Amino acid sequence: MGRRDRDVRISLQTLRVLDAFLENPADELAGADVHKRSGLASGTLYPILLRLESAGWFISRWESVDPSSAGRPRRRLYRLTARGLAQAAEVFASFGRGVPA
Amino acid sequence: MNGNDLLAALPAAALSETCLRRLDQLTIRLIEHAARHTPPALSQRLQEEWLADLAARAGRVSRLRLAAGCWWAANVIARQYGVSGLAAVGSNKAVAYAPPQASGFLSPRTVALVLIACLHLALIYFLSIGMANRTAKVPPQPLQSVFSNEDVHRALPPPPPLPPKFAHPLIDPIEPDIRIEVSAQTQGLQNVPVDRSQQPNTSTTPPKVDRVIGGPGKGFPNTTDYYPDASRRLGEKGVASVQVCVDAIGRLTSDPAITHSSGNARLDAGALTLAKAGSGHYRPTIEDGRAVGSCFPFRIRFEFRD
Numbered sequence: 571m572g573r574r575d576r577d578v579r580i581s582l583q584t585l586r587v588l589d590a591f592l593e594n595p596a597d598e599l600a601g602a603d604v605h606k607r608s609g610l611a612s613g614t615l616y617p618i619l620l621r622l623e624s625a626g627w628f629i630s631r632w633e634s635v636d637p638s639s640a641g642r643p644r645r646r647l648y649r650l651t652a653r654g655l656a657q658a659a660e661v662f663a664s665f666g667r668g669v670p671a
Numbered sequence: 672m673n674g675n676d677l678l679a680a681l682p683a684a685a686l687s688e689t690c691l692r693r694l695d696q697l698t699i700r701l702i703e704h705a706a707r708h709t710p711p712a713l714s715q716r717l718q719e720e721w722l723a724d725l726a727a728r729a730g731r732v733s734r735l736r737l738a739a740g741c742w743w744a745a746n747v748i749a750r751q752y753g754v755s756g757l758a759a760v761g762s763n764k765a766v767a768y769a770p771p772q773a774s775g776f777l778s779p780r781t782v783a784l785v786l787i788a789c790l791h792l793a794l795i796y797f798l799s800i801g802m803a804n805r806t807a808k809v810p811p812q813p814l815q816s817v818f819s820n821e822d823v824h825r826a827l828p829p830p831p832p833l834p835p836k837f838a839h840p841l842i843d844p845i846e847p848d849i850r851i852e853v854s855a856q857t858q859g860l861q862n863v864p865v866d867r868s869q870q871p872n873t874s875t876t877p878p879k880v881d882r883v884i885g886g887p888g889k890g891f892p893n894t895t896d897y898y899p900d901a902s903r904r905l906g907e908k909g910v911a912s913v914q915v916c917v918d919a920i921g922r923l924t925s926d927p928a929i930t931h932s933s934g935n936a937r938l939d940a941g942a943l944t945l946a947k948a949g950s951g952h953y954r955p956t957i958e959d960g961r962a963v964g965s966c967f968p969f970r971i972r973f974e975f976r977d
Binding site for chain 2: 600601602605613614616617620633642643644645
């Protein structure tokens with residue numbers, strides 16, 4: 571676990587965010603989707619997403635839609651990186667739980 | 672009832688179209704304001720991201736909660752990254768992580784813990800020096816009774832009828848017809864002079880008796896236990912004299928009586944209660960070395976002792 575990984579504080583809320591992504595690790599989720607899956611309030615959720623992205627566990631990109639044609643603003647989509655998946659698997663393994671391959 | 676139902680239940684006048692539109696504007700402004708307080712490198716990205724998530728939320732209360740959460744998240748993010756912008760990254764680049772810096776010698780959490788500890792120590796100190804005890808010893812104000820004059824003019828009930836008077840029957844006393852015949856021998860005896868000098872002397876003073884008057888003895892109840900509560904609160908004190916009659920083993924043979932009042936009815940009642948409670952614990956009167964039943968007075972003093 572590198573230095574940036576040590577900076578990731580694994581709290582119960584962090585575990586819930588990771589768990590929301592581990593339902594299907596290939597999914598790209600916006601903040602609203604993570605909120606629905608984890609039940610975390612936005613005040614807790616967004617700092618965790620930014621922190622995990624800073625640590626390299628997540629990668630994010632803007633949704634490739636035209637806001638004017640879609641009738642809504644573009645969303646920021648987050649996805650687990652390979653490193654993030656490995657770290658999440660390691661964290662959940664320490665709690666005696668596996669993650670989907 | 673959730674928040675949306677609550678909004679639906681509010682009066683229509685209070686939720687006019689204008690009000691709802693202003694509420695939506697307030698939500699958006701709150702998010703924009705929150706995003707401006709994040710590091711500049713993240714401000715634009717977070718504003719757009721949060722507004723997109725806001726559009727995905729259904730219900731005004733849910734959107735308002737999201738905006739409030741974003742305001743909180745902005746504070747957390749600003750503290751994590753530093754408002755000075757340690758993370759000099761663009762909106763599409765990865766953000767460098769900067770752990771929260773401790774500002775100064777003590778962190779806010781440490782300061783809070785120290786303050787809590789100080790408050791507990793101060794509380795324990797004040798309790799140990801008896802602050803609470805002194806507070807409880809403040810004498811209360813004497814009770815004041817207010818008599819109402821409402822029933823003064825109420826018609827009094829008629830007195831009950833007097834019981835019928837019965838005349839005592841007149842009884843004529845009957846003179847007993849008794850005749851006593853005195854014999855001549857007896858008549859002779861009546862004139863015999865009596866020699867007083869030959870009779871025993873019965874007018875001498877009785878012999879002196881060694882007498883020790885009784886009183887409260889061993890195991891007699893404590894006066895403090897029978898101090899009337901009301902008198903204790905009002906600070907009443909005094910001395911009452913009680914007359915008791917006890918038998919040879921110190922038990923009361925009749926109810927005690929007040930011989931000299933303390934000047935306070937409550938204290939007198941307390942003295943009588945104490946005298947009754949002491950039955951069996953009186954020291955009997957000793958006459959010639961022998962316990963006998965007797966009556967004697969003794970004084971009961973009600974006073975405060977510091």
